Amino acid sequence: MEDTQENPLEFNSRIDLKNLQEATERIKTELGKVIVGQHDMLEMLIISILSNGHSLIEGVPGVAKTLTAKLLAKTMSVDFSRIQFTPDLMPSDILGTSIFNVKTNEFEFKKGPVFSNIILIDEINRAPAKTQAALFEVMEERQVTMDGIKYEMKPPFLVFATQNPVEQEGTYALPEAQLDRFLFKINVPYPSLEEEIRILENEHNRMDRLVLENISPILNAQEIAEYQDTIKQIIIESNLLKYIAAIVDNTRSNSNLYLGASPRASLAIMNASKALAAINGRDFVTPDDIKKIAPSVLRHRIMLTPEREMEGITADKVVQQIIETIEIPR
Template sequence: MRDRIDRLTANLGQAIVGKHDAIRLVLVALLSGGHTLLEDVPGVGKTLLAKSLARSIDGKFQRIQCTPDLLPTDVTGTNIWNPRTGEFEFMPGPVFSNVLLADEINRATPRTQSALLEVMEEQQVTVDGVSRAVPHPFFVIATQNPVEYQGTFPLPEAQMDRFTLSLSLGYPTETEELQMLQLLQGGTSSHELQPCISLEEVQELQQLCAQVKLDVSLQQYILNLVRATRQDEEITLGVSPRGAVALQRATQALAFLNGQDYAIPDDIKYLAPHVLAHRMIPSGGRRASAIVERLLSTVPIP
């Protein structure tokens, strides 16, 4: 499956210039069966990344532009009366897709945000007592602006816990930005990307990632990191057991992307800030990612 990974990475690199680490992290979330939260300022390529990924895996792409007047049924779908048949018919919402972009998710009300809780965890939507499965694979990329908070609703801890990892694309370097301008001058866009792998191959890759060997000592290392967040004086809310599972699955996916059939401690150390930080609530003014880095330097490595 190595050639499929290389093709997918190269295909995304045609549209997303210079963001190799971000592409790798998004693929880690996809192959581990999780979801991604992109926290960054507007205009750095978050939407482009989501659309390019959907094109590359030949999946159905849907976008939700989150606003305060967005309703839960605008996300999940609803039953509509059909006067011809005299029955209610279900009109599926945007969640019935392979790649769902929830743009500026923190601008939606908590009621609408909660519409994503079930589908992100259980891959299904329940409307009027009827549960319907969403397509597989199902991958959510949510974005939020970490600078401008006017008119926003902070994501509750239960919602943050649903994201396997969070990351920031950041501004490109001068060379990367010049390359981007040259590509756009030639008319290159995500619409021109051709599928390089199929949805069935993505599911096969997910199954192979789950088979990557994780030694018991590494599982204990993950537990030690997670439990350290619950006992640290600078943290009000530590990482949940779901966070430990997410870190294990992400570690397996990263090892697989690196061409290994077993994980190593460096895989965990690389992913820990992205998987654990957004699940924590610091008690002081320190950033959660800085606390995770401190814990990584104190928790013994197996």
């Protein structure tokens, strides 16, 4: 407190972010042992953990979407569950089902793989709408209701879902209501030529050693909860809240868009911006934090008009235009 009084401009003294920053860097270092490049994806996934939000990871097959999510889960000493979505997967295969116990003459609920801490759903858009809808309640309310009984999920509860672009063969587009439950949609590009050369070199030098063996746990459930609480304390001024609201409101009246973002998007930008500020050692949000976070929060929540889609305009381009249109608070 003395430092704050002597130098009111010393913002970092208000909240101790040292341990959070160190943990973040250690996670990046651990994943860097295996994953080459993809820095934006790693940063966004770490932010989603700190913000207690789910992430949708999209990219063509083979760009390490699933591997990154598995390795990230390995850096946390919590339960991990992987669910491969297929066209014949049923809701009971995810949530669980009631089985009749002959000994007790009663039905017993057998929990499905969704009862874990970190859930990796591989190729989420391979399953039909009925199975995708099974995730609605558990993703939003972190509970499952079966036969009138609520089963609470133990924190942390985070869903990392991968999907191939919708143009790929045999995929089902996710409904808007489910997309809105994801904090981020992270687009994973192809690696650069230099990164691809490093990938080949790393694989050659690994000599068939399992990549998961190289990853050490960094965080436990209690530490994750503590850091998530720390994020809530990050300061965001009222003019920046108005800035976020203006960006989201613009999506609802934008002539390029058929569907705008919901208030859940505003909350997502605010919470994720706080997490970005924290991992950068700041206890306050800046307009740059918001500008960096906004595309990942909005790209899956807005829908282009058919005319703009035919012109080849992307959701990211519209979001960028909106950000450039809104006056930055000073």
